[in-house]
Amino acid sequence: xxxxxxxxxxxxxxxxxxxxxxxxxxxxxxxxxxxxxxxxxxxxxxxxxxxxxxxxxxxxxxxxxxxxxxxxxxxxxxxxxxxxxxxxxxxxxxxxxxxxxxxxxxxxxxxxxxxxxxxxxxxxxxxxxxxxxxxxxxxxxxxxxxxxxxxxxxxxxxxxxxxxxxxxxxxxxxxxxxxxxxxxxxxxxxxxxxxxxxxxxxxxxxxxxxxxxxxxxxxxxxxxxxxxxxxxxxxxxxxxxxxxxxxxxxxxxxxxxxxxxxxxxxxxxxxxxxxxxxxxxxxxxxxxxxxxxxxxxxxxxxxxxxxxxxxxxxxxxxxxxxxxxxxxxxxxxxxxxxxxxxxxxxxxxxxxxxxxxxxxxxxxxxxxxxxxxxxxxxxxxxxxxxxxxxxxxxxxxxxxxxxxxxxxxxxxxxxxxxxxxxxxxxxxxxxxxxxxxxxxxxxxxxxxxxxxxxxxxxxxxxxxxxxxxxxxxxxxxxxxxxxxxxxxxxxxxxxxxxxxxxxxxxxxxxxxxxxxxxxxxxxxxxxxxxxxxxxxxxxxxxxxxxxxxxxxxxxxxxxxxxxxxxxxxxxxxxxxxxxxxxxxxxxxxxxxxxxxxxxxxxxxxxxxxxxxxxxxxxxxxxxxxxxxxxxxxxxxxxxxxxxxxxxxxxxx
Amino acid sequence: xxxxxxxxxxxxxxxxxxxxxxxxxxxxxxxxxxxxxxxxxxxxxxxxxxxxxxxxxxxxxxxxxxxxxxxxxxxxxxxxxxxxxxxxxxxxxxxxxxxxxxxxxxxxxxxxxxxxxxxxxxxxxxxxxxxxxxxxxxxxxxxxxxxxxxxxxxxxxxxxxxxxxxxxxxxxxxxxxxxxxxxxxxxxxxxxxxxxxxxxxxxxxxxxxxxxxxxxxxxxxxxxxxxxxxxxxxxxxxxxxxxxxxxxxxxxxx
Numbered sequence: 001x002x003x004x005x006x007x008x009x010x011x012x013x014x015x016x017x018x019x020x021x022x023x024x025x026x027x028x029x030x031x032x033x034x035x036x037x038x039x040x041x042x043x044x045x046x047x048x049x050x051x052x053x054x055x056x057x058x059x060x061x062x063x064x065x066x067x068x069x070x071x072x073x074x075x076x077x078x079x080x081x082x083x084x085x086x087x088x089x090x091x092x093x094x095x096x097x098x099x100x101x102x103x104x105x106x107x108x109x110x111x112x113x114x115x116x117x118x119x120x121x122x123x124x125x126x127x128x129x130x131x132x133x134x135x136x137x138x139x140x141x142x143x144x145x146x147x148x149x150x151x152x153x154x155x156x157x158x159x160x161x162x163x164x165x166x167x168x169x170x171x172x173x174x175x176x177x178x179x180x181x182x183x184x185x186x187x188x189x190x191x192x193x194x195x196x197x198x199x200x201x202x203x204x205x206x207x208x209x210x211x212x213x214x215x216x217x218x219x220x221x222x223x224x225x226x227x228x229x230x231x232x233x234x235x236x237x238x239x240x241x242x243x244x245x246x247x248x249x250x251x252x253x254x255x256x257x258x259x260x261x262x263x264x265x266x267x268x269x270x271x272x273x274x275x276x277x278x279x280x281x282x283x284x285x286x287x288x289x290x291x292x293x294x295x296x297x298x299x300x301x302x303x304x305x306x307x308x309x310x311x312x313x314x315x316x317x318x319x320x321x322x323x324x325x326x327x328x329x330x331x332x333x334x335x336x337x338x339x340x341x342x343x344x345x346x347x348x349x350x351x352x353x354x355x356x357x358x359x360x361x362x363x364x365x366x367x368x369x370x371x372x373x374x375x376x377x378x379x380x381x382x383x384x385x386x387x388x389x390x391x392x393x394x395x396x397x398x399x400x401x402x403x404x405x406x407x408x409x410x411x412x413x414x415x416x417x418x419x420x421x422x423x424x425x426x427x428x429x430x431x432x433x434x435x436x437x438x439x440x441x442x443x444x445x446x447x448x449x450x451x452x453x454x455x456x457x458x459x460x461x462x463x464x465x466x467x468x469x470x471x472x473x474x475x476x477x478x479x480x481x482x483x484x485x486x487x488x489x490x491x492x493x494x495x496x497x498x499x500x501x502x503x504x505x506x507x508x509x510x511x512x513x514x515x516x517x518x519x520x521x522x523x524x525x526x527x528x529x530x531x532x533x534x535x536x537x538x539x540x541x542x543x544x545x546x547x548x549x550x551x552x553x554x555x556x557x558x559x560x561x562x563x564x565x566x567x568x569x570x571x572x573x574x575x576x577x578x579x580x581x582x583x584x585x586x587x588x589x590x591x592x593x594x595x596x597x598x599x600x601x602x603x604x605x606x607x608x609x610x611x612x613x614x615x616x617x618x619x620x621x622x623x624x625x626x627x628x629x630x631x632x633x634x635x636x637x638x639x640x641x642x643x644x645x646x647x648x649x650x651x652x
Numbered sequence: 653x654x655x656x657x658x659x660x661x662x663x664x665x666x667x668x669x670x671x672x673x674x675x676x677x678x679x680x681x682x683x684x685x686x687x688x689x690x691x692x693x694x695x696x697x698x699x700x701x702x703x704x705x706x707x708x709x710x711x712x713x714x715x716x717x718x719x720x721x722x723x724x725x726x727x728x729x730x731x732x733x734x735x736x737x738x739x740x741x742x743x744x745x746x747x748x749x750x751x752x753x754x755x756x757x758x759x760x761x762x763x764x765x766x767x768x769x770x771x772x773x774x775x776x777x778x779x780x781x782x783x784x785x786x787x788x789x790x791x792x793x794x795x796x797x798x799x800x801x802x803x804x805x806x807x808x809x810x811x812x813x814x815x816x817x818x819x820x821x822x823x824x825x826x827x828x829x830x831x832x833x834x835x836x837x838x839x840x841x842x843x844x845x846x847x848x849x850x851x852x853x854x855x856x857x858x859x860x861x862x863x864x865x866x867x868x869x870x871x872x873x874x875x876x877x878x879x880x881x882x883x884x885x886x887x888x889x890x891x892x893x894x895x896x897x898x899x900x901x902x903x904x905x906x
Contacts, residue, residue, distance in 0.1 A: 033784035034796065144789070145847055262794030 009184035010207040012048075012085040014249040016179065019045035022252050025225055028074040031259040031267055039074055041252065044081075047161065051082035052175045054164030058113060058137060058155075062087035062181070065109035065190065069093045069102070069125070070117025072231040072257040075141045075157055077245065079115045084188065086178050091190045091202070092236040099124040104200055105192045106132045109433065115157075118142040122154065129153065184208035190433055191238050193385050202433030203238075203385045213390040213427035214246035216410055220393060221275075221355045227253035228352075229275045232264045238385040239359075243277050246388075268349030276356040280363040283378075286348060287370055308336035309373075316341075316373030321397050341374040350376050357381050357393075362465075362485075364492035365401035372399065380404045382463060386442070386449055388427035392463050403462035413463065414448075419480070420469045421455055422448040454482065456563055466564070471594070473504030479566040481509065483594060486567055489557065493550040494519045498579050498586075500597050502605055503567065510608035511572040512597070513547055514579050520546070535633070538574045544638050547574060551640040559643040568642040571608050573635050575601075576617060604635070613637055654679045654823060654855050655700070660709030662695055662879075669695040670706065671879045677823070682849055682856045684870035686863075686890075688899055691876040693859045694736060697825050700857070701726040701733050713823075727756055732821035734812040736828045736859075742801035746792060746811050747783065749800055753818025754779045786817050789851070790844055806837035810844070817848060824848065826858040830865055838862065842869055867891065875899070 008014045018027065023042035030037050039047070060066060066083050068090055070076045080090040091109055093102055095117065102124060106114070112134050116122045122140050129135050140146065141157045168174065188207040192200045231244040244255045253275070258267040278286075294305050315329045325333075345351045356371070356378040363380065371378040377396065382404035383389035391413070394405030407413045411425040424447050431439040442450045454472040455465040466472070466485035473481045483501040486509065490499035497516040503509035517534050520543060524531055531537040555568040579585040585597055598605055607615035618632040655677040662670040670692045677683045685693045698704040700711065702721035711718045713729060721731075732753070740749050758765075758779065764772040787793055790810050795803060800811055809829060816824055829845065830838045846869055848854050860866050866873060867887040875883040875890055877899040883890050890896055 033781065033788055034793070035784075144851060145843075147850060259793045260791065266794070266797075 009211070010084070010179070010182040010186065011081060011188060011211070011245070011249050012179040012182060014211075015041070015045055015048060015081055016176075018249070018252045022225055025252060026254040027248070027252075028077065028255055028257065029271070030074050030257040031263070031270075034259075036256075036270070044074075044078060047078050048081045048085060049175045050161055050164035050168055051078060052085040052164070052178065053167040053171075054160045055079075055082055055088070055113070056086055056174070056178070057163065057167060058160070060086055060088045060113055062178075063089070063187070065089045065091050065111050067091045067093055067102075067106060067109075067111045067114040068235065069114065069121040070095050070141070070235070071261070072233075072235055072240070072244070073117060073141065074257060076115060076117060076235060077255075079139065079157075080189075080245070084182075085175050087182050087186060089187050089190055091192070092234075092241070093192065094234050094236040095121065096234070097124075099127040101200075103128040103131050105202065106135055108202060109190065110134045112136045113139065115139045116141070119145040122146060122149070126153070182207070184211065187430070189241065191236065191241070191385050201435055201438055204430045204433050205388060206430055209427050209429060210242070210246045210388050211250060212410070213388045213408065213425065214242055215250045216408055216426075217390045217393060218247050218251050220395070220408065223247065223251045223253060223275060223355075225252040225254075227251065227274045227354070228271060229253065229255050229277075230264070230268050230271055230273045231255045231257050232261075232268075233277070239277060239389055242389045243275070265349065269346070270349075272349060272352040274352045274354045276350065276353045278356070278358055279360040280358055280367065281361075283358060283363070283371065284367055287367060290344065290347070304339055308332075308340040311336050312341060312373035313369065316375065317369060317399075320372055320375060320377060321399065337375065344374055345376060348376075353377065355379065359383065359389075359404075362488045363401070366492065368401045382465065383427075384451060386429045387423055387425060387451075388429070390427060391423050391425065391451075394462075398460070398462070400458075400460075400462065403458055403460075403464045405463065406461050407463070415456060416450075418469060419454040419456060419472060421451045421453050421463065421465070423451060424448050458561075475503055475509070475566055476505060476507045477566065480564055481567055482564065485564070486511070486554070486558075486569065487592065489554045490550065490569075493553075495523065495546060496550060498592060500579075500592050500594055501569070502594075502598060502608070506609060508570045509567050510605070511551070511569050512601070512604070513551075513572055513574045515543060515547065515574060517578070534578060535576050535631070538576060539633070539636065541636075544574065544636060547572070548638055548640055555640060555642050559645050562645060565645040569640055570642060571611075571637055571639050573604065573608065573615070573637045575604075576631065576633055576635060577619070577621065608637060653677070654714060655857075656712040657696075657700070658710050658712065660696075660699060660706045660711070662692075662699060662704055662706040668879050670699070670876075672709070673876070673879070673881050674709075675874045675881065675884055677855060677857055678871075680849070680853055680855055681871040682845070682858065682869055684866045684873045684887075685857065685859045685876060686861070686866055686873060687876035690878075691899075692879040693876055694827055695879075696876065697733065697827055697857070697859060701731050701825055727819065730820070730822040731825065732816040732819040732823075733825035734809070734816050734827060734829060736831065738805075738808050738812055740800045740808060740812055740815070743799055745797050745799055746803075746814075747787070747796050749811055750783045750786060750814045750818050751779065753815035754783065756819060782820075783818055786814050789817075789847070790814050806833050806840075809833065809837075809841065813841075813844065813848075817852070817854075820852075821854060824854050824856045826856060828859050828861065830860060830862055838865060845869060863891075 008017045018041040024040050026038045027041040027044040028039045060083060066088055068076055068080055083090050091105060093105055114125055116125055116138055122138055125138050137155055138153050139155050139157055139160055143156055184207045186207055188205055188210050190202045190204050192202050229243055233240045248255050256271045258264045311332045315325050315333055318325050319333055353376055356376055358378060359381045379394040379399050382392040390408045391411055392404045393408050414422055416422060428449050452469055453465050454467050454469045455463055458464050466482040471484055475481050481503045486501045487499040490496045495516055496513055498514035500512040501509055515538055520537060529542060537543060551569050551572055558568050559565050586592055604615055614634045614636055616634050618630060621629050621631050653676050658674050660670055660673045685696055687693050695704060699706050702723040705720035711721055760772040760775050787796060792810055800808060830841050842865060845856060849856055870887060873887055873890045874881060875896050882895045882899060883893045
């Protein structure tokens with residue numbers, strides 16, 4: 001779709017545009033009572049129009065915020081659009097947040113009207129109502145369990161809809177007049193970023209800043225009205241709004257709401273989306289399920305799977321990228337497609353996927369390669385709430401497991417001397433709501449947004465993200481040291497659960513390793529290697545050999561990247577205990593607390609750098625029943641081979 | 653009043669399971685039967701839906717008097733139940749199990765159903781819709797097509813409740829609906845029972861061991877001990893009753 005003066009510049013205008021040009025095409029589907037129900041663009045527009053009329057009568061005004069709490073439901077999205085028709089600003093909130101977490105956004109934005117999906121969400125809103133003086137009305141969709149609730153604040157969605165239809169009957173152009181008043185520069189929506197770093201901030205996006213990047217990206221992937229997507233991630237997340245609202249409104253494609261969170265897999269198989277997004281965590285779970293089911297399959301199936309996954313692993317990615325592949329391999333891949341890859345794609349619900357994105361965290365190369373090798377066009381992208389997602393996308397044919405691709409057209413990128421990625425794009429947010437100080441901290445005078453992510457351009461001009469800027473350090477010789485990048489590379493091996501790398505201000509990099517007790521336990525069982533527990537297993541020379549191989553493979557990789565070739569891991573030890581959030585070594589979201597670990601195990605770190613072969617540890621251990629005991633042992637420290645940058649390149 | 657039990661006595665040979673028990677159940681209430689092991693709770697439930705025939709006493713259901721209830725009669729009258737040790741068709745899917753709860757409401761004969769002709773098809777669609785509403789109500793959509801035998805215990809209990817609800821009962825008898833469940837499953841089950849009671853207006857009689865649950869959700873409680881009724885009243889009253897405390901905690905022989 002080309003942008004010209006005729007192109008609708010706000011979401012309500014886009015909605016009415018689709019209701020005119022493709023009235024009978026599906027806009028939203030929802031599985032209700034076991035049957036997929038379709039709302040066409042015309043039906044959606046009619047419902048939104050009536051709702052908007054009722055919301056106006058309820059007192060929702062231009063520029064006012066309103067909240068939405070619930071799962072992906074057509075009625076949630078209809079309410080969102082209805083408010084936008086009036087120039088009000090939707091603030092979707094995370095549906096699994098506890099009540100207390102919802103209080104801040106509601107107070108911060110002075111929200112008077114909230115949409116709640118069901119009793120669970122209504123209860124949460126009523127719980128915080130005493131602290132939120134502004135909250136006057138709660139619209140609820142599913143009335144179950146609320147028959148005896150006091151009705152002063154509550155209003156049923158159906159009632160609202162009926163009221164709106166009556167109002168429209170007397171003044172049919174009511175909503176159209178309001179829609180016409182809106183323009184692309186108006187605020188379209190506000191998203192609260194999760195408050196992992198301080199208090200939550202409301203990210204303010206205009207219609208233009210959501211529509212522009214969505215349109216560009218949709219053009220890049222040639223998305224159109226025939227496409228279908230499954231809306232299964234939280235509506236409060238920017239990505240969900242881009243994929244299930246903004247891009248749907250731009251292209252006119254259909255979004256499908258699953259029946260319940262637990263049915264997503266089955267619903268996906270029924271719908272067969274053509275456009276797909278999943279964070280690496282979800283992709284990993286899917287692969288695990290496949291692997292587990294394959295283990296239980298018959299011998300013939302297992303053999304077929306192993307045999308043809310080998311073929312896919314070798315040539316699948318190249319075939320997808322349209323590269324030259326030997327005829328015999330092509331033939332083998334063709335057979336594999338019939339007997340393994342096709343059925344597998346079908347089980348995953350990905351038979352029709354044209355484009356699949358993954359983003360959010362680093363994805364393991366093997367995991368990524370698995371999806372691409374069976375013919376699913378999985379790609380990485382980079383972005384954040386503040387950039388309306390699309391900053392970098394891997395173009396077809398240029399997909400690499402360790403980069404996020406080049407900048408999307410229209411996006412300017414550069415790296416500061418501190419290696420921080422800064423972005424200027426049409427998708428940039430306007431500001432943090434009522435927080436000019438925070439806005440000024442990340443958005444400079446020339447309009448560059450500081451992402452807080454460190455990285456660099458690789459040889460092909462693709463962006464490679466390595467770590468958060470605040471965690472990036474330098475070795476004693478001044479070369480870059482990005483601990484998380486190294487730790488991720490180590491963790492991609494199934495045998496390594498956690499890794500902690502040290503090197504800031506040192507002459508070389510050393511690491512603590514936590515083995516994965518299940519993976520290594522299995523490995524040990526297959527080799528008839530007896531062990532009594534984690535500590536015993538971790539101290540086995542065979543395990544040390546296995547881990548050393550992993551470390552050395554990481555080193556080979558690193559040697560091939562001139563920017564960080566100096567960060568090769570020289571020495572490592574396997575910790576005698578698993579890092580644990582209860583001991584303060586991990587955060588609750590399982591991120592390693594590097595500095596704390598460095599201080600807690602200072603003697604171990606010193607031993608790594610003192611070129612000793614063993615180190616004695618004595619540690620307090622807290623058992624699960626609350627008792628404490630002491631543990632003492634000699635930990636082995638092992639050396640790993642490192643490679644000269646040039647030599648590695650020749651070897652590769 | 654929907655149900656009254658008057659002077660019911662039941663004996664198996666020399667074992668007197670119930671002795672002269674009387675109580676009533678009001679329309680739309682949640683009535684709990686509690687008591688130590690072997691107190692006669694399940695026997696009471698079995699008398700109510702006609703599995704056991706008491707030697708003495710009578711049952712009055714919606715003004716009709718019965719010397720002994722018959723199982724098929726109970727079902728026709730709108731009494732449905734779940735069992736302490738789950739009685740589902742393990743090899744059948746959840747959907748089929750719940751569908752089987754509507755058996756009494758199906759009018760087409762065997763031949764029509766086998767041939768899948770007009771009326772049978774229409775009828776099945778109507779029943780399927782009713783069943784889907786229950787599936788939605790109890791939030792078991794994700795296991796709709798799963799064979800019951802593969803489900804964890806807590807979910808099987810929920811499926812059994814779904815099947816009982818499919819019969820659109822006016823009186824629902826639940827035999828230890830929360831036995832063997834973890835805390836979260838118990839909370840879910842409580843929520844479902846309250847919703848059923850509220851939404852469909854179903855009267856519920858339940859046997860339960862978890863005192864917290866009983867106190868939370870029931871309107872009135874009957875306490876049985878060695879086949880006799882020893883207390884009857886609101887949860888608060890029953891909790892403070894000396895006879896009940898003695899039955900549960902034992903009597904001190906000082």
